[in-house]
Amino acid sequence: MPAPDAAGLAAGFRWAIPERFNIAVDVCDRWAAIDPDRPAILDVAGDGRVETWSYAALRAASNRLANALRAHGIGTGDRVAVLLPQSPAVVVAHLAIYKLGAVALPLAVVFGPEGLRHRLGDAGAKGLVTHAAGLAKVAPLRDDLPDLSVVISTEGNREGAEGWPALHWGPLLERASDAFAPVDTLADDPALMIYTSGTTGAPKGALHGHRVLLGHLPGFDRMHEFMPRPGDRMWTPADWAWAGGLLNALLPSLHHGVAVVARKAEKFEPEEAFRLMAALRVANAFVPPTALRMLRTVENPRGRHDLSALRGLASAGEMLGAETFDWAREALGLTVNEAYGQTECNLVLASCAALGIARAGSTGKPVPGHRVAVIRPDGSEAGTDEIGQIAVARPDPVMFLRYWNDPAATERKFLGDWMTTGDQGRVDADGYVHFVGRDDDVITSSGYRIGPGEIEDCLLRHPAVALAAAVGKPDPVRTEIVKAFVVLRPGFPPSPRLAEEIQGFVRTRLSAHEYPREIAFRAGLPLTTTGKIIRRVLRDEA
Numbered sequence: 001m002p003a004p005d006a007a008g009l010a011a012g013f014r015w016a017i018p019e020r021f022n023i024a025v026d027v028c029d030r031w032a033a034i035d036p037d038r039p040a041i042l043d044v045a046g047d048g049r050v051e052t053w054s055y056a057a058l059r060a061a062s063n064r065l066a067n068a069l070r071a072h073g074i075g076t077g078d079r080v081a082v083l084l085p086q087s088p089a090v091v092v093a094h095l096a097i098y099k100l101g102a103v104a105l106p107l108a109v110v111f112g113p114e115g116l117r118h119r120l121g122d123a124g125a126k127g128l129v130t131h132a133a134g135l136a137k138v139a140p141l142r143d144d145l146p147d148l149s150v151v152i153s154t155e156g157n158r159e160g161a162e163g164w165p166a167l168h169w170g171p172l173l174e175r176a177s178d179a180f181a182p183v184d185t186l187a188d189d190p191a192l193m194i195y196t197s198g199t200t201g202a203p204k205g206a207l208h209g210h211r212v213l214l215g216h217l218p219g220f221d222r223m224h225e226f227m228p229r230p231g232d233r234m235w236t237p238a239d240w241a242w243a244g245g246l247l248n249a250l251l252p253s254l255h256h257g258v259a260v261v262a263r264k265a266e267k268f269e270p271e272e273a274f275r276l277m278a279a280l281r282v283a284n285a286f287v288p289p290t291a292l293r294m295l296r297t298v299e300n301p302r303g304r305h306d307l308s309a310l311r312g313l314a315s316a317g318e319m320l321g322a323e324t325f326d327w328a329r330e331a332l333g334l335t336v337n338e339a340y341g342q343t344e345c346n347l348v349l350a351s352c353a354a355l356g357i358a359r360a361g362s363t364g365k366p367v368p369g370h371r372v373a374v375i376r377p378d379g380s381e382a383g384t385d386e387i388g389q390i391a392v393a394r395p396d397p398v399m400f401l402r403y404w405n406d407p408a409a410t411e412r413k414f415l416g417d418w419m420t421t422g423d424q425g426r427v428d429a430d431g432y433v434h435f436v437g438r439d440d441d442v443i444t445s446s447g448y449r450i451g452p453g454e455i456e457d458c459l460l461r462h463p464a465v466a467l468a469a470a471v472g473k474p475d476p477v478r479t480e481i482v483k484a485f486v487v488l489r490p491g492f493p494p495s496p497r498l499a500e501e502i503q504g505f506v507r508t509r510l511s512a513h514e515y516p517r518e519i520a521f522r523a524g525l526p527l528t529t530t531g532k533i534i535r536r537v538l539r540d541e542a
Contacts, residue, residue: 013368021187024098027254032059062095063180076101080127083134101183106241187211205404215398219347219367223314235261236286281309321457322360362432391418443472464492473542484516494521
């Protein structure tokens, strides 16, 4: 198949957002009517057994759940939380909620009680679909969540949640009808609320309309090399509660009729990830940068695993870096298509090797349909290679409707018609956007403004370094100095001599003002549920 023409695609692009649109009808019922037996979800059990869910099976189960939720008082606009690991139940729950005209509230299974208390309470969640472990976490919060009246457990009451009035998923669905007429929603009607990761301040609920799926499709098609193609099959280790896992992988794949691999995992295991991709013949993978860096620890992956089906590798969530970009080309024979966005306005920048849009250290170019720029504090567009704030112009179908319960924060998010991101970046002479760092992550040292990403990427080139984070530490002379937190590869014990060696390695490759004047060895780094480094924790430690 000949490669598409980038200029031609951009020139001919026009949004075609219908007045009425429902995510569940689009990604499930439409396919169930056309090709009911078509595989939709491949659910991988711990022992490797695979259960295939067809689009027809998803439609029937989601209709049953929608009927059950409605019978228990859930209606249009009600927030229903989904606290489950990757599984068909996640998909069924989302579809049922969308069909009801309610609002899905995805929650990561790694959240602790305080994280759940804040999100469930702030959202005023009326319903919750979870498993036994999730039920055990939420049960002690019962008195703090007066709005939560409908709780469904896929596994019943176990693990310390006795006494919680939870409905059991299996019997509940068995009793419900598999016939349901989805609410005829407008494209702008609320469908989904994802809380920001909380890297700056308390997490805020970003409310999205049903159109958010359509807004993702142009960027999704680019980062995944123009899906669908024969043999396509998607997998991501990213939690489907995260905007990346849900909207960069799961829902757009189902929109295209492409089966998605589901696998519960307590933590990311690089060797197991390669085994899974080989065994399931994964063709399209969305792997966040931190997970990709962990994959680098596996020696000769193509020699040890049959990855012949893998045709596309995409990544987003934080800066990928040239080192990981180059590793993927050498070790996997693939160019990583990096993308950029935020919970509030996702997938507006993307790379696409098929279009010749790929550059190490860059997060790509604006996707057709999205106006993205680097701006100055007054809202004017910055010049070539001038560092400023990445911003997206409204209106945009991928942009959030508003922050939940926080109109003041919604207003602060905009500078005129620019939605500000709080991310620093620059645009090079060829139009590639380079992510520099969060506003509060940029380090000021001896008059220089230093982005942590370039330092971290250089640190990763050292053979002893597995993961790294760079932050600014207050200094009376230089304002700040660069301090690096480093996780070492197996076989490299920490020592003052190794720290000096790593410092010299960075100094000779970057510059005297960018090298880390202090290095702290760590067993791990603090990460958000989406795999981003929480640098404010490290700044506080520094």
